[in-house]
Amino acid sequence: MGDFAVPCFYLTKLLRISPNQIAQELKDKIRPHGAIKSVQNLGPYLNFFIDSKFLAQKVISEVEKKSAKYGSHKPVDTKVMLEYSGPNTHKEFHIGHLRNNALGISLVNLLRFSGRKVIPVNYIGDIGAHVAKCLWAYDKFHKDEELPENKGKYLGAIYTEAVQRIEADEFLAKEAAEVQQKLEAGDKYWTKLWKQTRQWSLDELNEVYKTIGAKFDKIFYESEVEKPGKKIVEELLEKGVAEKSEGAVIIDLEKYNLKKFLLLKSDGSSLYSTKELALAKLKFEKYKVDESYVVVDTRQSFYLQQFFKTLQIMGFDKKIAHIPYEFVTLKDGAMASRKGNVVPFEDFLDEVIKVISEETRKRHADWPNDEVSSTAKKVALGAIKFYMLRVGNNSVITFDLEEARSYDGFTGPYLQYTVSRINSVLNKPEAKTGKKPDFSLLTDLLEKKLLTGLARFPEVVVEATKELDPSSLAKYLFDLAKDFSSYYQAVPILASSEELKSSRLVLAKSVRQVLINGLGLLGIEAPEKM
Incomplete structure (x- = not known):
């Protein structure tokens, strides 16, 4: 053949x-x-x-x-808004949230690399029932306590406690609901407490984003679009598009097999849908985007079908699409803040860094502590992000730390180590040669395999971007790294004749460049040494 x-x-x-x-x-x-x-x-x-x-x-x-x-494409006249992350304040940021962020970061990189103008945005849930529950529990049980250093994490624990208390005592749910109504009415006491605690959460989120490399051109908040959203619901009622049902406002989507879509609660409180109506309008009218994508887990798929159909009925003809992904589970089941079975991202990252730091010290006993720490953090983030991106968006992830941090197999550290290995070869004294490469000497079958692999990179980028799924890129990078590993083991790069050595070193450099480019598109940094 x-x-x-x-x-x-x-x-x-x-x-x-x-x-x-x-x-x-x-x-x-x-x-x-x-x-x-x-x-x-x-x-x-x-x-x-x-x-x-x-x-x-x-x-x-x-x-x-x-x-x-290399692998990028010329700019095209398309402006895209990509919304990702979308955490709630007053809850903990856990490793389940990281899949959304890892996917969003990578998609922004891929779309930009493919020539689109991309506006990455975040939509933070800073009001709603979950906030009211947290504030209620904080005020009722914890307001006189001394505050810990990590106040965002503290609020997350109080939210979990609030849910558990309310589930155990039905009467308490009314108290929390009253807090939400007072907040929406602008009550001074609750508004002041909301602003204070909201900032605690936002400070924690900003630290997380700095760590994982998530950058946004604009951050929207639910609190900013609540009143405009209620106004849109009123207009829909006046036009007869929406209707009242048992005091609540709905839009009937039964004929589209999408059931009835709730736009406003019977007590007048807003819902996610209330605010989303105003957000969709804002995105296109203010930012003049051609396309808008929302990265949200697959459990929200039916809701988003209802929401998109509602926009269509309203006469909204813009391109807006859902990028769904499956959730991340622990070995004992799915994570949920309200159940308290989440693994906080900060704790999780610290644990991974600790394990990788120990491994790095074994390999490099002569390294200073700051170099060990810096390298371990890059490898830890690479391990976590790659594990989130290596499978298709439609695959559930059961996170396995032992597998994710391994330096062998289909992992981020394996790819990072391949880059480090090539750096090591290129930095050796015998790698210095004055001979020009003679490409006719690259006749080994493994060399041809590497070359065809490198040639495929632009095509892989196109495919991953088209599918809005970086997993094909992750698989490609793993195959390229494996092929180089086989080549490294089988071919004496530095022990070749001067002309052949020069050619093989240039090939190795090209492999390194493509691995760095590909990892960068996944939001992963490759350390110089490992």
Whole structure:
């Protein structure tokens, strides 16, 4: 078989001759040129053989020329708004939230790399029933306590306590509901407490975003769109698009098999849908975007179908789409803040850094502490992010720390270590050579495999962007790293003749560049040394 093979079976019905004969006739008509050295037919298959020298010269020169931009595409006239993260204040940021953030960061990178103008935004839930419950419990049980250093985490624990107390005593739910009504009415006492505690949560979130590399051009807050959302609901009632049902405001979507969509509670309190109506309008009218994407877990899919249909009925004809993903589970089940079975991100990251720091110290006993800490943090974040992105958006993740932090296998640290290994080769004294590379010498099958892999990178970027799913890119990078590992083990790069060594080093540099580019698109930094 050749480097590429095309089966001719599908042409038999069209041409009414055997696939073997089709392959023979096509082979006789094709004149090999450029990257194709020769063409041969083998039974019903047409086999193409690559000219290694041409391929090496073309691919390596392209990687060297474009460097960090290799695989990118020219700008296109499309402005995209991508909403991701979307945490709630007064709750803890846990590792389940990280999947949304890892996916959002990567999609922003991919869309920009593919030429789109991207506006990354965040929509933070800073009001609502969960806030009222937390404030109620804080005021009733904890307001005289001394505050801990991490006040955001403290609020998250109080929220969990509030839910558990309310579930145990039905009467307490009325007290929490009254707090929400007072907040929405602008009660001075509760508004002051809300502003104070809200800032505690926002301070914690900003630290998390700084750590994971999440950057937003604009942050929207539910509190900003609540009143405009209620106004839109009133207008829908006046126009007869929405209707009253047992005191609540709904829009009937039964004929679309989407049930009835609740827009406002019977007590006049707003819902997520109330505020989302105003947010959708704001996104397109103020920011003039062509497309708007929302990264939200798959459990919200039906709600978003209802919401998009409501926008359509309102005459909203803009492109707005949901990028769903499955949730992250622990080995004993799904995480939920209200149940208190979450793993706080801060605690989780500290634990991963601790484990990787110990491993790094074993490998590099001579490193100073700050170098160990810096490297361990990059590897820890790489391990966590890659684990979140290596499978398709539609796959549930049961997070396994032992597997995620491994330096072997389909993991972030394995890819980071491959980059580090190439750096080590390139930095050795014997890697210095004055000879120009001779690409005709790169004839080893593993070299050809690496070259074809490098050539595929731009295509992989296009596919991942089109599907809005970075998992195909993660798999590609793993395969490229594996191929280089096989090459490193089988081929004496530094022990080759000067001309061949120079060529092999340039190939290694190109592999390193593509790995760095790809990891960067996943939001992962590759340490210089590991």
